[in-house]
Amino acid sequence: MARWQPDGRRRLQDAALELYGERGFAEVTAAEVAARAGLTERTFFRHFADKKEVLFGDETQLAETIADGVRAAPPEASPMEAVLVGFAALSESAHARRDRLLRRERIIEQNAELRERELAKFAAWTSALASALRERGVAEACLVAEVAIATGRMAFHRWIEADRPVPLAEAMREGFAAVRDFVS
Amino acid sequence: MARWQPDGRRRLQDAALELYGERGFAEVTAAEVAARAGLTERTFFRHFADKKEVLFGDETQLAETIADGVRAAPPEASPMEAVLVGFAALSESAHARRDRLLRRERIIEQNAELRERELAKFAAWTSALASALRERGVAEACLVAEVAIATGRMAFHRWIEADRPVPLAEAMREGFAAVRDFVS
Numbered sequence: 001m002a003r004w005q006p007d008g009r010r011r012l013q014d015a016a017l018e019l020y021g022e023r024g025f026a027e028v029t030a031a032e033v034a035a036r037a038g039l040t041e042r043t044f045f046r047h048f049a050d051k052k053e054v055l056f057g058d059e060t061q062l063a064e065t066i067a068d069g070v071r072a073a074p075p076e077a078s079p080m081e082a083v084l085v086g087f088a089a090l091s092e093s094a095h096a097r098r099d100r101l102l103r104r105e106r107i108i109e110q111n112a113e114l115r116e117r118e119l120a121k122f123a124a125w126t127s128a129l130a131s132a133l134r135e136r137g138v139a140e141a142c143l144v145a146e147v148a149i150a151t152g153r154m155a156f157h158r159w160i161e162a163d164r165p166v167p168l169a170e171a172m173r174e175g176f177a178a179v180r181d182f183v184s
Numbered sequence: 185m186a187r188w189q190p191d192g193r194r195r196l197q198d199a200a201l202e203l204y205g206e207r208g209f210a211e212v213t214a215a216e217v218a219a220r221a222g223l224t225e226r227t228f229f230r231h232f233a234d235k236k237e238v239l240f241g242d243e244t245q246l247a248e249t250i251a252d253g254v255r256a257a258p259p260e261a262s263p264m265e266a267v268l269v270g271f272a273a274l275s276e277s278a279h280a281r282r283d284r285l286l287r288r289e290r291i292i293e294q295n296a297e298l299r300e301r302e303l304a305k306f307a308a309w310t311s312a313l314a315s316a317l318r319e320r321g322v323a324e325a326c327l328v329a330e331v332a333i334a335t336g337r338m339a340f341h342r343w344i345e346a347d348r349p350v351p352l353a354e355a356m357r358e359g360f361a362a363v364r365d366f367v368s
Binding site: 079080116119120123138139142143144147148150151176177178179183 | 263264299300301303304307322323324326327328330331332335338358359360361362363364365366367368
């Protein structure tokens with residue numbers, strides 16, 4: 001085994017997607033993921049706290065991508081337009097990873113523990129987005145962030161499940177329209 | 185110990201609120217909760233799957249309370265009005281239990297595992313509410329249900345944290361107004 005593995009993290013993620021997909025998350029150990037990646041268990045735990053985190057390790061960064069997008073939106077943009085800028089930054093990177101994201105989705109939806117972890121992730125995204133919205137002076141920033149993240153999740157779901165992906169921004173605008181109907 | 189304990193469930197819940205509040209959820213065992221309630225560990229596990237469920241055991245029923253309220257709203261009520269009917273049904277029972285609910289809130293916010301369980305609970309509430317909204321022909325019922333539950337959580341939070349409780353319905357209307365500003 002090579003001593004220097006700059007892409008170790010990525011290889012572990014690929015190996016985990018393969019093994020969890022083949023046998024189910026609960027049936028696979030961290031040692032097996034490491035072996036599939038051609039790495040040691042010790043290397044695994046240098047990159048990830050446990051076998052769950054292989055699926056979630058990049059997610060804090062994604063929350064910051066959205067929040068930074070909201071901060072970078074022009075001052076005259078409405079809060080909703082700023083949120084769309086934030087999600088646009090996210091969807092650029094998502095397009096290149098659609099196949100991996102779909103496999104990840106299938107693994108998570110089959111395991112209660114992973115579904116709970118996914119919900120905790122969205123709660124953290126909501127906090128990050130609420131901070132960025134609060135800086136723009138949005139009233140009830142937490143609640144508005146929840147609405148934005150819920151709409152983003154709906155749009156993501158539609159994008160990843162469709163044979164011909166609906167653009168994320170279009171799905172989000174449809175979602176916002178339905179919310180508008182509801183609260184009007 | 186009396187052989188027949190009709191109020192065993194309630195006594196276990198009271199004992200858990202006391203002990204978790206005094207020493208923290210992680211430091212208390214099911215056996216200790218049972219002992220505080222004057223019951224056996226075996227009785228504890230007849231009522232609850234684990235020591236977490238003592239805090240969540242009644243929650244499925246509450247989701248149905250909201251959903252049934254939405255179903256019972258007059259046919260001409262808007263989806264938002266129907267949601268307010270659903271939450272009004274919930275807030276009636278909440279008023280009588282405010283002190284217990286506040287102690288429960290404090291215990292949950294101090295433990296990551298309980299916070300994740302609470303998020304899973306709200307996801308289940310969202311599903312139940314989405315079904316009831318779908319029956320009323322609401323478009324994007326899942327997303328709308330997420331908005332409604334998020335607004336309900338915000339209102340609950342305001343109601344339970346305030347010295348002079350804001351009526352839940354009033355806090356919800358304020359939340360819906362903020363959401364309306366956001367998506368308009």
